[in-house]
Amino acid sequence: MAKPRSLLQEVIWIVVIKLLALTSIWWCFIRDVKVEVATTDTAHHFLASPSSSAQQRSTHHD
Amino acid sequence: MTEELVNLSRLQFAVTAMYHFLFVPLTLGMTWLLVIMESVYVMTGKVIYKDMTRFWGKLFGINFALGVTTGITLEFQFGTNWAYYSHYVGDIFGAPLAIEGLMAFFLESTFIGLFFFGWDRLSKQQHLLVTLLMAVGTNLSALWILIANGWMQNPVGAEFSYETMRMEMVDFAAVLFNPDAQAKFVHTVSAGYVTGAMFVLSISSWYLLKKRDVEFAKNSFRIAAAFGFASVCSVIVLGDESGYVVGEAQQTKLAAMEAMWETEPAPASFNLIAIPNEAEMKNDFAIHIPWLMGLIGTRSLDQQIPGIKDIVAHNRERIVSGISAVKALEQLRQDQSNTAAKAVFEKHKADLGFGLLLRKYTADVGTATPEMIDQAARSTIPKVAPMFWSFRVMVALGFAMLLLFGLALWYSIKGNFAEKSGFLRTAVWCLPMPWIACEVGWFVAEYGRQPWTIYGVLPTHLSVSTLSPASLYGSLAGFIAFYTVLLIVEMYLMIRFAKQGPGSLGTGRYLNEAIAH
Numbered sequence: 001m002a003k004p005r006s007l008l009q010e011v012i013w014i015v016v017i018k019l020l021a022l023t024s025i026w027w028c029f030i031r032d033v034k035v036e037v038a039t040t041d042t043a044h045h046f047l048a049s050p051s052s053s054a055q056q057r058s059t060h061h062d
Numbered sequence: 063m064t065e066e067l068v069n070l071s072r073l074q075f076a077v078t079a080m081y082h083f084l085f086v087p088l089t090l091g092m093t094w095l096l097v098i099m100e101s102v103y104v105m106t107g108k109v110i111y112k113d114m115t116r117f118w119g120k121l122f123g124i125n126f127a128l129g130v131t132t133g134i135t136l137e138f139q140f141g142t143n144w145a146y147y148s149h150y151v152g153d154i155f156g157a158p159l160a161i162e163g164l165m166a167f168f169l170e171s172t173f174i175g176l177f178f179f180g181w182d183r184l185s186k187q188q189h190l191l192v193t194l195l196m197a198v199g200t201n202l203s204a205l206w207i208l209i210a211n212g213w214m215q216n217p218v219g220a221e222f223s224y225e226t227m228r229m230e231m232v233d234f235a236a237v238l239f240n241p242d243a244q245a246k247f248v249h250t251v252s253a254g255y256v257t258g259a260m261f262v263l264s265i266s267s268w269y270l271l272k273k274r275d276v277e278f279a280k281n282s283f284r285i286a287a288a289f290g291f292a293s294v295c296s297v298i299v300l301g302d303e304s305g306y307v308v309g310e311a312q313q314t315k316l317a318a319m320e321a322m323w324e325t326e327p328a329p330a331s332f333n334l335i336a337i338p339n340e341a342e343m344k345n346d347f348a349i350h351i352p353w354l355m356g357l358i359g360t361r362s363l364d365q366q367i368p369g370i371k372d373i374v375a376h377n378r379e380r381i382v383s384g385i386s387a388v389k390a391l392e393q394l395r396q397d398q399s400n401t402a403a404k405a406v407f408e409k410h411k412a413d414l415g416f417g418l419l420l421r422k423y424t425a426d427v428g429t430a431t432p433e434m435i436d437q438a439a440r441s442t443i444p445k446v447a448p449m450f451w452s453f454r455v456m457v458a459l460g461f462a463m464l465l466l467f468g469l470a471l472w473y474s475i476k477g478n479f480a481e482k483s484g485f486l487r488t489a490v491w492c493l494p495m496p497w498i499a500c501e502v503g504w505f506v507a508e509y510g511r512q513p514w515t516i517y518g519v520l521p522t523h524l525s526v527s528t529l530s531p532a533s534l535y536g537s538l539a540g541f542i543a544f545y546t547v548l549l550i551v552e553m554y555l556m557i558r559f560a561k562q563g564p565g566s567l568g569t570g571r572y573l574n575e576a577i578a579h
Binding site: 007011015038039041042043045046047048 | 172184225227228388391425426427428
């Protein structure tokens with residue numbers, strides 16, 4: 001008759017399966033998806049664009 | 063960015079965070095109570111303490127499961143609703159969140175599994191170690207989250223880069239040992255311990271009133287009374303420290319919390335009760351306690367605490383300086399070799415965030431009118447009345463709980479609490495107190511940081527994603543509906559198991575053994 005597995009063995013198996021599952025998910029769905037850090041977008045969002053800046057300044061002076 | 067979009071994004075985060083924090087403090091407190099109960103079991107071998115650990119552990123488990131569900135969506139919101147915030151400060155803010163997930167949450171969730179399923183597989187000492195590591199993991203989790211939040215309140219150890227248009231970490235140790243984060247951590251976890259203690263104390267009191275499972279309830283009551291009293295003392299002392307740190311780093315928040323419109327000669331008086339008049343920037347009515355504010359806020363007799371009017375005037379100067387920073391930054395974005403622009407930017411970059419406040423009023427900060435600058439300066443102070451009263455509600459509840467736990471401990475020492483039916487009834491009715499205190503405390507911390515997401519660095523109105531208000535209305539309604547269902551499920555399960563009592567363990571030693579094997 002086979003000896004029952006110890007809790008430590010079971011925990012190790014669960015952690016290994018969990019890591020394999022997470023790696024598979026990353027490999028299949030996330031690995032090739034890169035998010036560009038869009039510096040220009042932030043600059044555009046936070047600062048006045050040169051054209052709008054010049055336009056506003058001329059309106060202001062008129 | 064429309065005002066409606068900003069307000070909806072804020073509301074969505076506030077609603078989900080407040081729901082989440084209904085679960086968190088109980089988790090924080092219950093883990094240490096379980097450690098205490100199980101330690102007594104291991105030391106004395108009395109099986110009643112094992113039953114206590116298992117029964118209160120069951121209620122803890124229900125709360126933990128639902129708490130995790132509500133927490134995950136908060137992290138997603140940084141990407142979905144606060145994309146510009148995430149880009150601007152993700153380099154710093156993301157680090158503690160990632161460490162929390164990889165280190166603390168993995169530790170906590172692994173040991174929670176072992177806590178529930180290891181009773182018959184581990185020795186007494188091994189199981190106690192598991193419970194202890196579960197408590198450590200839970201509290202470490204709070205530490206990393208509060209390091210992230212502390213940085214939002216007091217952004218140290220980071221610098222803005224005009225090349226990447228984002229804040230970049232320059233000193234991880236400064237972020238880690240940020241006084242705001244440390245003060246918030248100890249204050250918040252202590253509040254969690256009070257919540258756990260109140261939960262056990264109230265339910266035990268109810269059993270005692272019903273005269274059921276009396277020994278079980280008495281032992282639980284004693285542990286909750288002692289732990290709760292120590293914790294509520296910590297909350298008050300550490301809350302004072304937290305307030306002192308706020309006075310150092312966030313003068314606007316302190317002034318709003320205390321409805322201090324004018325800078326008084328040191329030591330400033332404390333407004334015990336006041337009716338703030340926002341329009342005229344004064345209190346229509348106030349009861350003062352001389353010297354107290356100066357002593358609490360500066361721990362001295364000779365340091366002044368700036369009033370709102372002086373802070374607004376100072377912030378106006380910073381906004382004017384910030385305009386130069388924004389204009390220089392615009393030039394640097396056109397030509398990064400522009401040394402003149404670089405020199406101007408370096409001189410004014412500490413006020414860049416203040417200059418960006420004007421983006422709410424004009425597309426081109428350089429064309430801001432004096433009226434716009436005045437408006438932006440006035441906006442640096444959060445609304446005073448909600449801050450003033452929320453803070454007082456939190457403090458009043460803190461002192462009420464000090465009295466309650468003080469009496470509970472006194473009666474425990476005298477050993478006559480089971481006969482004090484009036485007190486036991488009061489303890490049952492006091493159950494919601496720590497939750498209300500936690501929620502208003504977070505309101506003071508977060509609403510008091512407005513108009514910033516990162517204090518003095520990033521205005522809230524520039525942090526939100528460019529979503530449509532319709533999508534926010536839809537997702538907000540979805541969140542409210544889903545979280546309300548979760549809350550009802552939690553209440554149902556808690557009430558069901560609490561009513562069933564330790565009999566739900568099926569040991570044959572208690573009443574209501576309906577689901578015993």
